[in-house]
Amino acid sequence: MGTLAAPRKHSLHFILSPAAMARDAPDVPGVTSPKGVTGTPVASAAATTVRRPSLTSLPADVLGMIAYHVVVQDNHAGRPSRLLPLLKTNRTLHSALNFDANPVLYNRLFRATFDLGALVRRTQWMFDVNTDIPGTSRKTELFANPRSWAMEYRDRWELRNRIRACIAHQSVNVPGMSNRENRDTDMWGLWFLWTENDEKNIIFLTEECHFHEWIICYYKDDMLKDSLKSGYPRDTAVKALGIWTALLSGSDLLSERSAAQIDDKIFMLRPYIFSPSYELTYGPWEHRRLPLCDTGCTEHAPISHYAAPYKRFGHKHMRAPPHFVLGAYLVFMRLLERQPGRVGLKSDSTVFQDTGRGVFSLTHIMSSLYHDTEWQRNTVCQDPHTSPGLPPLTFHGRLTGFWRGNLLFYDFDAYRQMLSGNMRSLYTGTFAQHAVELDLHETVIRIRAEDVGGKGSLLNCGFADEETEEEQALIKDGYGHQVLTGDAIYAREAPGWTKEILLSGGCRSAWGWSRIRGRVRAWDGLVTLSIGHSRPYPCGQWVWRGYLQTGGYFVGRWRDCFTPETQAGYEGPFGLVRAGDLFYPPHFPTTMNASAGVTKLDFGPNGPNNNSSALSKRKYSEDDYDERERERERDREREYEYRAGAPDDRRRRRDYD
Template sequence: MPSSPLSLNTIPVEVLHHISFFAATHQQLGPPSALPALLRLNKRIHHALSQHVYPLLYARIFLAKFDGSAPLRRLGAHEMTVRALGDELRRRFDVMGRVRRKFGACVPETSSYEDDEDDETTLHEASLALWTLYIMLLENTSLNERQLREYAHLDEWLMDYWFHPLGASCTTLSIIQGRWPPNNECTALAMWLFWLLLRPETIIKDDQLYRQVLSTLKPLALAAHRYHLCHPTWTSFLPASSSSPSSSQNPSPYTTKNHTTTHVPLYAFLLPLSIPPLAAPAILAYLVLANHYVPESVLFGAGVGGGMGLAGGIGMGGMGLSTGMTQLAIAIPERTTPSTTTTTVVEVDRSRKWDYEWARCNTLGASPYPVIPAAPAGGAGSAGDGGGGGGAFKPGSIEGVWEGIFTYTEFTSYAALLSGAPPSILQKSLIAQHRQTWKLREHHLVAGVGYPPLSAASSTHSSPSSSPASSKRPPKGNTRRSSPGADERNEQQHPQRIPPGDPLRAYFPNDAVLSEGPGGVDVTFLASPAAGAPSATSEEEEDTAMAWDLSALDMNSNAGPTSPATATSARERKSIFYRRFSAHALDFASPSSSGTVGDGDKDGVRHEEGAGMGEGGVEYARKVRDIIITGEGHSAWGEFRLLGRVRPCDGFVSISKEYIQGDRGKWLYRGYLVGTPDGNLVGRWRDTLSPAEVHGYEGCFGMTRRM
């Protein structure tokens, strides 16, 4: 009996699905170019393979070409539907195709600076495309970066965007014309992309390109009066939400007029996101390239990271290791090579590195700004699992020893800059730098934890204030009873953080007194009494009247306390205990946690996985209500004390640095921890003599954890 002729129409649908998947994915990089040819064969095949009829095919193609572990962890399985993955597949290759064609990298010669800057439609379309690329890198374990580098050639697109005379960022053109480069959402996203894809060796090998890149990055990194470090403004510890009537009061030159929230299409739904300003990645890129003698072992070692070898402020490079000095480095993002992504463990570890950058974009994009505790991990709009920073900061991640540099400009040049000088003044200025080492300890205000014995606090330190009251020991009224009453038990379950203080003193009240012991820090300050509470007339009554009402305080005010003469009559002593991270982090860890506390915990060096690892760590992070940082350090200018806080809404770190001897004074360091756990603490320092409402003398700094 003659057999019927073979035809695609006779192939079972299940087999056709396997054929189409293989045809679409046999080349990992680039779009599924073979799939359109199959769809055009006939109506039956087109219907069987269409996304409407068989969305699972497109979801499988997405997971074969892009990394999926990070979005699954951050958004949850309920958002990662097969149709959502198919929509994202189409969107990503549409954006990457435009990047591959160099669309939007440069502007036509006939376009003027004003036309490009004021075209809101063009900027909005560009920002959505840049958001897609940025999210891909935050989700990267291996495949996303390969698609962006090897198929889309995003690194080449960024070089044209930033450094071509007609680059769409208008940076080079602006500097030539004596203007400051635009500071908007597109340039912020593009600078984050530039940092995440930065390979210093590709720029350093071309001397002319190296000088051009460094000259362009210099004003973006150092001009603090033009390119703000954070939003909301650094002067607010608990910023008002955008819906608050008082949020527009007390304007400051640091007001973030360029702060925008964009509803980004992501996996078939719109997610409100806000990109952190360009200052942090610009500073990181500048510091790496300014110290351009990079050891080959650092440049080509995947997962090691590095970017500068320093000795007394000048680049030393790999040969400088022979001096016996500890090598300092700014950790650059890890490279992707086929050999580094062969196991699932590596992929999971790498995808988690940027979880807190994602959380920062997520929490700042929501309105009102979320505060501690963090929302549960997973789900759209989730703040992640880093409760101490509203999801944008992992409790325990800053504990340890950090090394790096701080830079400073000639004072006369910076004064001219604040008086209206063009960016060329910075390009011509000499930038000096010094090494420094920090030894930091984290202390957490944790819900549901009883108070420690009196021996937990043994040494007294005052807040960074010159107030005479700050040097006194806590009064006897701070003594805690061994058997807490109902009010105290309620306060343990719902503890109140110390109120916001002077932003120039790392948000500590001027009258605060810190007593630090091996178990943590006891903070004593003057606080408003609870509404209707009687005034304390004795030590015993003062001990029972510790409850205070936050509504009685102006939480958005940055003014200092009232004068001592009137403060004691209207306010009462309040004492709050912050537990040392290394002393208690594993108390809440799950039994399966692999982290251990070793000898390094005794001196505040580095701790193995503590809070934030596993279910127990997530539960611990949710209990953290506030984070205080204490420590000490040294530089060429002498030894100093460190005291700081972490802002709840975005993980913004503010640290007061006070030199112990000499007349070096006090300085305020502000910045973000970029990349967790082994990332960079980066930001700017400023003087504390200038009022917070005006621009002061500032420089930049970068720190990385000692390995």
């Protein structure tokens, strides 16, 4: 028989009886037995019986160390259920190792199981900007107490159990396990796990939570069912967390195995993509300076409608997640690149001259560092009434460069019918996609606080009603204010003064070349661009407003400038990616000069219709459609009429009119 291997020194047997371990171990050069212990025990008639140590006789901290290594083995954290044999051994061990008696143990298990870098880094940011943590003024208590970590450890494993139950029942509503209140909490927990992931969290999400199976279950049982109800589907903070976790995890690619699944996804997304009734900003875009009141104002009621409560580390907080419609824009544009033939795309759409995969084709699992800015924004931009907002130059350097992306233009007749209340047009209208390229330049200026946002029209981004090369040069020179460079950009400002980012550059589209003017609202990073009249085919002036999202996406909504800003205008989504950022395809050109441009629209020998209204230039009549497009539209109408009137309860039911 072979020689038995010696027990490892970190085993429980060694902790209880190290002398016996040394006695039983094979001879190893350089290793001697403890003094008084020989290699061969000698029997003695007068040998004294020595009581072997037991677990119950060990100090509490040693028991905690033993329990820790029972769960964490070979630097891999297992399930807390590994503690059950110890907890059920006797009352002494249970009283020493249970959750209430030993929070230090579960604090250590949390740190071994989950990523910590983002928690430490973001908490330090809160202290650096001298901002109270939302929901509590006791900043130091959040992480100082080990019981807070222990409670979060328990909550995350309870989250795992609820998710597993939902997967087993293929429903997000499981009696006794998962309900709407739990689902709201779980959505926040999942969003934090993804945005704080550096390596450990994704192991927990995939191996323990089976996240990708659960997100499909949530999509089918919640989001799809909600789209079948009469009227516009809801836009809530919890739904926003759902679509953004799907994007961050790459799960938006799922549920596309059949034509029916693709149609379901298009049906669910259409209202969010083309209806202007959904909000996309943390504060109204008409306000140039926020907050409206000083922090702590009690005279006026809060005006935030998107912030939602959640519980974390034993404390209750409020937070405003990234908006649902911005995530929906990205999901739809990615879907459009994969399934261009099933989404109602018009034949007069334009694309980039370069061949290859689409601009939104890449999927990455990002480290927590990429999510820091978004976490900061939804922490301090919850309420435009009193929330302090971001530091002025949070997005400095993130806009300069070459951008590529797409605009979506909904059929104008269908859009007008939709605004009048005809929901059927929202599901049957066609739309065009137009490729665009931007070249942006940032200018940082020192400015008085009351002058932030400019004095001109909002549709001109606060600049004068001009559009010349001279004005482009004026913006780069500070537009009458001091331009900051080098160390002066980050120097503290005197009271009453602040900094602002001005934007200038150009845009290339199917209509030609346009000049760009813009600003970044410091409070929440809202980027507003004024796109001037294009040349050689002037098709009106447009204003874009949107946000830089995690990974470098620039996503938002364009709007015509013919309609006053106080009225509902002609609007649609846009999405762009900057060259050199994480999601920019590596085969694409990185400068405007290196790009082959975009395909052009055929306006005929007389150019586009030269009506005075910018809207009428986008108005499509029946004569503009070729026979193929008209037939495609009739097919879609017949399909939706059939589904709306089908007796099968599993089919869609919606009151279109």
